[in-house]
Amino acid sequence: MTGLALTVDPGLPDLRAADRLLHTLAAELALPEGTFGCTHLLREGRPRVAVSLTLPAEGALRDQLATRGYDVTDGLPDTVGRAVLYPGVEALTGTLTVAELLARSAIDRVAVLGAPDGPDPDTRLVTRDHVRPQWRHGELVLSAMPATGGTLVPFEVPDPTPCCADH
Structure with a gap:
């Protein structure tokens, strides 16, 4: 850029x-x-x-x-x-397909943890209104992980529990 x-x-x-x-x-x-x-x-x-x-x-x-x-x-x-x-972040709320996420934002691709290939464009992604992609080799990549019902969720959770929070 x-x-x-x-x-x-x-x-x-x-x-x-x-x-x-x-x-x-x-x-x-x-x-x-x-x-x-x-x-x-x-x-x-x-x-x-x-x-x-x-x-x-x-x-x-x-x-x-x-x-x-x-x-x-x-x-x-x-x-x-x-x-x-980043461009389009405000449109990444609720549940979207991978294709919708890519079309609405500057995110270049979605990488699913443990999967060698990218997800099907029709796979639903539950954004939790917290989508934080990372730059990798000049591409903006969202890391996602499988969730219930064949959906995906972003790897980063919106409200992480601090280490040792219950001590």
Whole structure:
């Protein structure tokens, strides 16, 4: 994608905080159509989550982020970001077929855990209103897993139980 790619590393502790930040930035900055907002796990130094924003064209985003107190660097921290904001994400609610999911969004393909081939386009996918594909080799890929009734669900659950939550 051409345009502008920026990384913000506010030292976030987890993916949920990064998702919230991306949604806040999208609302406050009126990001243009075609924007991708991704999370990135940073392991050097203290492990943390950074966010990146990739816009289809240059703009004033760098200045807007700096005005809000964020340290901004050019480019992406890696090529495997987990997409939270992307074209069509708002249309991925309820239950859709794989074909509908691909037609409505920027997702390039669906990979089913444990299956060598992609799913049939008519396979139903229960989105749980939480669809987080990841960049793999230049493609936006949603990892899914089999669920009841021959359906699929995204691998990432919307409200994960923290490790050791019952202790």
